[in-house]
Amino acid sequence: MTNPIYRLPVTVEASSIDILGHVNNREYIRWMEEVATLHAASRGQTFEALKASGCAWVVRQHWIEYLKPALLGDKLDVYTWVQTIRRISSLRRYAIMRQGELLTVGATEWVFVNYVRRRPMAIPPNVQEAFQLLPPEALELQEMGISRMVRFAPSVGL
Secondary structure: OOOOOEEEEEEOOHHHEOOOOOEOHHHHHHHHHHHHHHHHHHOOOOHHHHHHOOEEEEEEEEEEEEOOOOOOOOEEEEEEEEEEEOOOEEEEEEEEEEOOEEEEEEEEEEEEEEOOOOEEOOOOHHHHOOOOEOOOOOHHHHHHOOOOOOOOOOOOOO
């Protein structure tokens, strides 16, 4: 199977900088959504394909912890992987790094929905099988310097 960790290189542009001179909070969330979408597409789970089959992923909750600021011109790597898949939801993790230095960790609880009814639905086996799960203690993460996980409280029973 392919690498469970997906990487998106990003260069911080002026439009990402806030009045404090560092990357604005909204940019981290935007990058998290972008890398998640690209990762899913790389596994054959594009939004268009899911929508055509009557389903889609929606965000239920985001968690993010800022450890160090990113600045104008920084070359970053935005990483994502799927930690768990349950009946109707999935927990996706993120790490943003600058030259091997951990800047941000995050997580998103995604819920699988019927696109027309906008109601949660069970995640089909073919969608589940598209992703290799990676637990927080995985050796790959430790080797990359991503041993810290964002603190969060996911929904119970989804």
